[in-house]
Amino acid sequence: MSMRPVLLAPAGPHGVAVYARAVADDVRALDPSFRVATGPDLDALAAGTPLHVHVTERLWGPSPEEATERLTALARRHPLTVTLHDVPQASDGERNRPRRRAFYAAVTRAAHAVAVNSAHERALLAEEGVWDGPVEIVPLPVPAVAPGPRPRPDGTAGVLGYFYPGKGHDEALAAAVAADVGRLTILGRASDGHAADLDAFVRRAADAGVAVAVTGWLDDREMAERARAVSVPVIAHQHVSASASLTSWIGWGRRPIALRNRYVDEMAALRPGTLLPVEPSALAAAVRAAVEDPDATWHGIHPVPLGPADVARAYLAWWAALPAPDGVPAASASAECPRQADAPYPDAACPGHSTPADAPWVVGNRWDLVAGREPEPPRVSVIITHYDQPAELARTLAALAQQDHPADRLEIVVADDGSPEAPVVPDGVRLVRQDDRGFRAAAARNLGVAASTGDVLCFLDADTTPEPGYVRALTRLPALLPEAVTVGRRRHADFAGVGTDVPVAEAGPERELPEPSWLREEYARTGDLLRADDRSYRFVIGAVSACSRRFFDEVGGFDETFTAYGGEDWEWVHRAWQAGAILAHVPGAVAWHDGPDWSGRDIDRTREGNRQTLRLAADIPVAGSAGRGLLPAAPDLVVHLAGEHPEAAVFLCVDAVLAAFPRATVVLDAPPTLAALAADPRVRSGAVPDARVVWHLDLPVLLDGVDALAERLAQLGQGAEGRLRVSAADGTIVGTAVSRRARRRAERWGAEVGFDGGEIVASGVHVLRDEPHLEAWVGGWGGLERFT
Structure with missing residues (x-):
């Protein structure tokens, strides 16, 4: 008897999850009798039911070790056929390679x-x-994409897929420089934890004279359009397992230039004429030749061999040839659905399992919606930043030994910032150190995280000692909601002369120093940050904070360019908020700081405050944090006028938008031909930047008195509303504005969840007619009828 497995179809945006769902659909198109399991179905399957599972460790747990536990537990209950993806190899690095091999x-x-x-x-x-x-x-398979007319080449070399070191972007950049191609398009976004690497790459490319456009996440239609428009498709990474980027290029009709390796040679032989394999030394010459002969980057083969239906038939033939498993595994207490209540994202375990009642996300910042829910105690890593405070560190380590969080789920890492002498830590506490090159708390915290293994990260300073319930209280929300960033209550006391083994909950109230009143007032005003906004990063103190490891990795670590006291935590929290973080103050998580608050210390507070404000002004371009007139380093509001329109209408629209929003950036699909537009640095073409708010305009408009619209755009993403449909005064829908927070949540969950959509009929927005009266606008005379 042959195998007829139930097909697991994970949810979530991970490429392997997307592929698994596609294979399941293709198999059922050929044989509808095959069953598909998504989340809730898995618990109901009888023990012994065969399953087919697509495997990469990121789909099954936050670490290879937990992924191993979950997947092998599933195998004890069900016979598994597996398709392995992202197979281990040398490029994984010696830190991750042994763990991935073991998985x-x-x-x-x-x-x-x-x-x-x-x-x-x-x-x-x-x-x-x-x-x-x-x-x-x-x-x-090569996606079955119908051929269409070839778009006009956009003059760029294009690299497809998530950005991460080793993906071939550096090789593509070097080839572009050598071939005198001045623009490079990255079709995708930074892989989780590599946003800083992408920023560095963009700066490095600019220094080499190459402008880099990063599309960010695009849906299938948008990605196909952008990929078909690039002049030279390039596949330059040599360390590869298998490549959906390669098959996607081919499916869109492109014949990409691909650096030769064992996999590329195999694929070139499998589908002759669809790739241009080259040696690394010949990449620049191949790019130059492609610029001169664009037709060479199109293959014209339709349909391409081995499409989705062919792959589905291959799976059916394989399963039919497999013998049935010997016996049925008995259900046991250890056999369980691999989805865990504390799975960080849907793609981390058995995706699709979540229902509205147990979904690991909430609308906006509504952490109160999970009131009353208690997770299983998560695996917590406490990261303690330390510099030459042995007594304070001893007090904090003693307090951590008394936490009511399960000891076998608690890991402690001391990250020493170059103390003159290495601190002494008890057995079981991990110590990592960095050289003393000044105040480098950001780098020390990153070092501690890299040495840790927990699913939730809890940050403390050595002189900030927790009460017994601190860890449990502060990590509850990150264990339930992986986007949660929590901050505890930091109280202050003078512990001079107090033994390090004396509980701070007893000694603190007797020696208490003033708490900063501004912080108490803000927690009260915002309902413990339930009503957080773009500037609420100021109320999250890094020395008493926590978040999930997956979210920390996705946002990227602390910015190590912060080399003076303060600000590194606020910069990180602002990035986290823009990535969709859920901010919450947890007053029951109390830690005592030995000494006064910053405002009570003997320092020049004005000078130090100014230093932090100036350091953050470029990093946080939101109203109230950045300057009022200076253009920010990264745009806060982007208005994207899509499509082709008469020059006069484009001119009026861009001029009106910038008059209403002087610090905005306007993006056109094609380079502006009008000198008046080309001369303004706020007008660009090509990829739409990942701004806090992006307003996509489908029609050119005239703006005249849009205070209400400006207020709604400013508020977008602050609460439940993350998408705003904008209509002109006559009711015509002119476009939609989307917040970065909503975009990042959609990318994370593979669906538009976590934010509601809103609408506004803006009385000051008017649709421009095809040929408006341009002289009347420039001359400042004439009514709206001359333009609309």
Whole structure:
């Protein structure tokens, strides 16, 4: 009897999850009798029901170790056929490579049968010592995209997919410089934890004379349009498992230039004429030749061999040839659905399981919607930043030993910022150190995180000692809502002469110093940050904060260019807020700081306050934090006028937008031909920047008195509303504005969740007619009828 597995179809935006859903749909299109399991179905499946699972560790847990636990537990209950993705290799680095090998080895041992997407991956399994048993090869399909007219080349070299070091962007940049191609398009966004790497790459490219456009997340239609428009498609990463980027280029009709490696050679032989394989030394010459002969980057083959239906048939044939498993595994107490209540994102375990009642997200910043819910105690890493405070550190470590959080779920890491002598820590506490190069709390915290393994990160300073319920209280929300960033209550006392083993909950009230009144007032005004906004980062103190590891990695670590006291925590929290963070003050999580608040210290507070304000002004371009007239380094509001329109209408629209919003950036689809527009640095073309608010205009408009609209745009993303449909005075829908917070939530969850949509009929917005009376506008005479 052959295998007929139920197909697991994970939710979420991860590429492997998207591919798994597509394969399930394609298989059912050929044989509707196959069943698909999504989340809630999994618990109802009888033990012994065969399952097919697409595997990469990120779909199954926040760490390879937890992913191993969850997937092997599933294998104890169900016979598994697995398709392995992202197979371990040298480019994983020596820190992650052994852990990933162990995960894949455990999966292959537990599985009934194993498949990969290429002979290259099968060889990697053997070379890495993961698996040398039978392996089926089912290639990635080329998407079935109907051919269409070729767009006008946009003059850029394009690299497709998430940005991360080693993906080939540096090689593509070097080739663009050598080939005198002045623009590079990154079709996608930074991979989780690599936003800073992307920023550095963009600056490095600018220094080399190449302008980089980053599209950010695009839906399938938008991505196909942008990819078909680039002049030179490039695949330049040599360390590859299998590549959906490669098959996507081919599916869009492109013939990308690809650096030769074992996988590229295999794919070129599999689909002749669809790739331009080149040696690394020949990449620049190939890019230059493609610029001179654009037709060479199109293959014209339709349909391309091995499309989705072919791959579905290959899976059906494989399962039909497999013997049925011997016996049925008995259900046991340890067998469980791999979805856990504390799974960081839907793609971290058995995606699709969440229902509205247990979904790990809430609308806007409404952390109160999970009142009464208690998670299983998460695996917590406490990161303690320390510099030459041995007594204070001893007090804090003693207090952590008395926490009511389960000790076997608590890890402590001391990150020492170059103390003259290494601090003494008890057994079981991990110590990491960095050289003394001045105040580098940001770098020390990042060092501590890198050495930790917990699912929730809890930050403390050595002189900030927690009461017994601190860890449990502060980590509750991040365990329930992976986007939550929590801040505890920092009280102040003079502990001079108090033994390090004396509980601070007893000694603190007797020696208490004033708490900053402004902070108490803001927590009261905002309902413990329930009503947070773009400037609420100022109320999150890094020394008493917590967040999930997955969210920390996605936002990126603390900015290590902060090398003086203060500000690094506020900059990180602002980035987190823009990424969709849920901010919450937890007054029950109390930690005592040994000494007065900043305002009570013997320092020049005005000078120090100015230093922090000036340092943050460029990083946080929101009203009240940045200057009033200076253009910000990154745009806060972007207005994107889409499509082609008469020059006069474009001129009037851009002029009116910038008159109403002087610090905005306007993006046109094509480079402006009018000198008056081209001369203004606020007018751009090409990719739309990832601004706090992006207003997509489908029609050119005239703006005249738009205070109400400006207020709604400023408020976008602050509460429940993350998307605003804008209509002109006559009711015509002219476009939609979307906040970065809403965009990032949509990318994270693979759907528009966490924010509601709003509407406004703006009396000051008027649709411009095809040929408005331009002289009347410039001369300042004539009524609206001359323009609309």
